[in-house]
Amino acid sequence: MLTTELIKLNNLQIAGKLVSEELMLGIHGSKRSGIGIEFEQYRHYEPGDDPKRIDWKLYARTQKHLVRESATESNFHIRFVLDLSGSMNYEEKGVSRLNYCKILLASLAYLGYRQSDQMSLYCLQNGDLEILVPAGKQSFQRILYELEKAEAKGVWQNENPKFPAGGEPQFQQKQKELFVLASDFLQVGDEWLKLIQSVANPRREVLIFQVLGEEELSFNLNGFYRFKDLETGREIELEALAIREEVRQKAQSYLANLDEALRIPHVHLIRTTLHEPIAQVISEALRMRKI
Incomplete structure (x- = not known):
C-alpha cells in the first residue's frame, strides 16, 4: 500500500495494522521470519484442528485455510x-518524515505484539532520550x-546521550533485544553515532531506519x-x-x-x-537481519 494512501487514512492504528498484515502475507509459514525470536507462524489446516484457529481474514485474501499456531511470551524485547x-517535520508531496516513521514503528509494533514480544518506546527530543512507554502489560496499546500524539520540535544535540534514569536497559537472563531507531539521522556532531555505539552489543541488535526525502538527496531546485x-x-x-553541487557533494560525503x-x-x-512503500522497507530490514 502506498505511503500517501496510509497517510490519508489519518488513523495510525489502522495504517500500522494494514502494513503488518501485508507483511504477514509474505512471511507466513516460515520459522523465525518475524522481527523477534519466537514468530507466531501459520500452517495449513489439518483434520482435527479447531476451525476457530483459522485466520479468516487471511483466507479472504489468499483463499487458503491457514491456522495460526499459538505462541508463548517470548524472551525478546524490542525498544x-x-x-x-524539529527536522522530522520535513515534508514532501504530502508525506512528512514524522508520519512516515510513526506508521513504520506502529507496523513493527503490530508484528511484535503478534509474537508476544516485550516492547517499550523512547523518544529523542530537546537533547534528551526519554522513555514514553516502559515494557509491561498494555504496552502495545x-x-x-x-x-x-507525538509531535516533533526543537533540537536534539547531546554530546553524551544516555538512557533516562529508570529506563536504562537491564538484560534478563537469556533475553535478547532489538533497538529500533526511526530518524533522519542528521547530526551536528557525533551524537547519533555515540548513541548507537553505546547500545550495540552481542545481546542487543540495532536496526536504524534513516528516512530522507528524495528532494533532500537530489536538491534539484532552481531559483531563489x-x-x-x-x-x-x-x-x-x-x-x-549556485549551491546545488556543494549541497549534493556534502550530502553524499555525509552519507558515505x-x-x-x-x-x-x-x-x-x-x-x-x-515515497518507498513501508511494507517493502520493513521486509528488507527483516531480510538484512538474517544475512
Missing part, C-alpha cells in the same frame, strides 16, 4: 526509538497512543528560495542553482561517512525515502 527533533532550519528556526535566502562509521557488529542501517 522503539522515535526522533522527535500505549505505544500506539504515544505515537499517535528561503530555506528554514526546522530545528532552530533560522532562515536564509539563497539561489539554489555514515555508512562507513556504522559498519560495526550488530548494527543494520536501512536508508529509505519518504
